[in-house]
Amino acid sequence: MLANALRPASIAVAAVRRACVLTASVFNKLVKQETLTKDDKSPVTVGDYSAQAVINTVLGRTFPSDPIVGEEDATDLRTPSGTVLRNRIVELANETLTAELQPGEKEEWGLGPNHSRTADELLDAIDRGNYNGGRTGRMWTLDPIDGTKGFLRGEQYAVCLALIVDSRVELGVMGCPNLPVNAADPTGARGCIFLAVRGQGAYQLPLSNPLAGPAERLAIPAFSAETLNLLESVEKAHAKLSFNERVAQLLGITRAPTRMDSQAKYCSLARGDGGVYLRMPTGVGYKEKIWDHAPGAILVEEAGGVITDSRGEPLDFGLGRTLGENHGVVAAGKEVHSKVIKAVKRAKEEEAKAETAEGH
Numbered sequence: 365m366l367a368n369a370l371r372p373a374s375i376a377v378a379a380v381r382r383a384c385v386l387t388a389s390v391f392n393k394l395v396k397q398e399t400l401t402k403d404d405k406s407p408v409t410v411g412d413y414s415a416q417a418v419i420n421t422v423l424g425r426t427f428p429s430d431p432i433v434g435e436e437d438a439t440d441l442r443t444p445s446g447t448v449l450r451n452r453i454v455e456l457a458n459e460t461l462t463a464e465l466q467p468g469e470k471e472e473w474g475l476g477p478n479h480s481r482t483a484d485e486l487l488d489a490i491d492r493g494n495y496n497g498g499r500t501g502r503m504w505t506l507d508p509i510d511g512t513k514g515f516l517r518g519e520q521y522a523v524c525l526a527l528i529v530d531s532r533v534e535l536g537v538m539g540c541p542n543l544p545v546n547a548a549d550p551t552g553a554r555g556c557i558f559l560a561v562r563g564q565g566a567y568q569l570p571l572s573n574p575l576a577g578p579a580e581r582l583a584i585p586a587f588s589a590e591t592l593n594l595l596e597s598v599e600k601a602h603a604k605l606s607f608n609e610r611v612a613q614l615l616g617i618t619r620a621p622t623r624m625d626s627q628a629k630y631c632s633l634a635r636g637d638g639g640v641y642l643r644m645p646t647g648v649g650y651k652e653k654i655w656d657h658a659p660g661a662i663l664v665e666e667a668g669g670v671i672t673d674s675r676g677e678p679l680d681f682g683l684g685r686t687l688g689e690n691h692g693v694v695a696a697g698k699e700v701h702s703k704v705i706k707a708v709k710r711a712k713e714e715e716a717k718a719e720t721a722e723g724h
C-alpha cells in the first residue's frame with residue numbers, strides 16, 4: 365500500500381529533478397554566457413517549454429490516463445516561425461530524458477539512453493498540459509518554471525508539480541535549483557527538492573540525488589513577534605506589498621520582509637526560514653493559477669501549517685485552471701495564521717475607511 369502511495373511521489377521527484385537539471389543548464393548556457401539584452405525573455409521560453417515537455421513525457425508514460433493542467437502550450441511551436449525554438453527544445457528535452465538513470469529511477473518510466481522522442485511526440489507532450497481542471501477526478505498540475513523573473517535574474521525559481529484528486533492536493537513536488545540547502549548558510553550548497561504527500565509529511569531532499577539521498581522532515585517552528593517575518597513577492601505587479609507593510613506593523617513585526625520569487629516562498633516557510641507568506645491581490649483582476657499554489661499548499665499543510673485566502677477561506681483547487689475570484693493567499697504556522705487573518709481584516713477595514721473618506 366505504502367509502495368503504491370510512493371510510486372507517484374518517486375516518479376514526480378525524478379521528473380522534477382530532470383527538469384531542474386535542464387533549466388539550470390539553460391541558465392548557464394543562455395543567460396550567463398550569451399550576451400542578452402535585458403528584456404530578452406527567450407531563455408525562459410526555451411526553459412519553460414522544454415521542462416514541460418520533459419515532465420509531461422514522464423507523466424504520459426507512467427500515468428497515461430491522467431490529465432495535466434500545465435502552464436504552457438505548444439501552439440507557437442507548431443508554426444513555421446517557431447522552427448528554431450522547436451528544434452532547440454527537442455534537443456534539450458531529449459538530452460534530459462535520455463541521460464543515464466540515477467539511483468531510484470526506473471527505465472520503465474521512459475527514462476534513459478534508449479528513450480529519445482520525436483519532435484511531434486514532445487509537442488504533443490507539452491499539449492497534454494491543456495486540461496482545464498475541475499471539481500472531480502485525478503489530475504496533475506505543472507508550472508515548469510515558476511518565478512520566471514527570478515530565473516532570469518539568477519535568483520529563486522522553482523519547477524512545480526502537484527497531483528490533485530477530487531479538488532484536493534494529494535502530492536506536491538518543488539525543485540529549487542538556486543535555493544541554499546541551509547538558509548543559515550546562504551553562500552553554501554544550493555539545490556533542493558521539496559516533497560509533500562498527504563498524510564505522510566513534508567520533506568526536503570538533495571536535488572543532486574533525491575531518490576537515494578537523505579530526506580529531512582520539515583515542521584514549521586513557533587515564532588514570536590521578534591522572530592516573525594513576512595515572505596513576499598519581488599515583483600510589485602504580483603502582490604500588493606504596501607498592504608503587507610501595514611499587516612506587519614499590526615502584527616508588531618520588526619524584521620524586514622524576505623522577498624523571493626516563486627513557490628520557493630512556500631518551501632522557505634515550510635522549513636522556518638520565514639514565518640508568513642502573504643500575497644494580496646493588486647486589484648487588476650488577475651486570477652491566481654492552480655499551478656502557482658497547489659504544490660506549495662500541500663507542503664505547508666504537511667509541515668503543520670495552514671493555508672487560506674485572505675478571508676480565512678480554503679483555496680479551491682476544483683474551479684478549473686484558476687483559483688477563481690482573487691482574495692490573495694495567507695500561509696503560516698497554525699497560531700501565526702489566525703493572527704495574520706485578524707491583522708489582514710483590520711488592515712482591510714482601515715483601507716475601506718480611508719477610501720470612503722477620500723470619496724471613492
Ligand SMILES: Nc1ncnc2c1ncn2[C@@H]1O[C@H](COP(=O)(O)OS(=O)(=O)O)[C@@H](OP(=O)(O)O)[C@H]1O
Pocket residue numbers: 435507509510511512513514596597598599600601602603624625626627646648650653656
Ligand atoms: N498580476 C499578477 N498578480 C499575481 N500573480 C501574477 C501576476 N502576473 C503573473 N503572476 C504570477 O506570479 C507568478 C510568480 O509569482 P511570484 O510570487 O514568483 O512573483 S514574484 O516574481 O516573486 O513577484 C508567475 O508565475 P510564472 O509565470 O510561472 O513565473 C505568474 O503566474
Ligand SMILES: [Mg+2]
Pocket residue numbers: 507509510511655656
Ligand atoms: Mg508560476
Ligand SMILES: [Mg+2]
Pocket residue numbers: 412435507508509510511512
Ligand atoms: Mg511558469
Ligand SMILES: [Mg+2]
Pocket residue numbers: 435512
Ligand atoms: Mg508564466
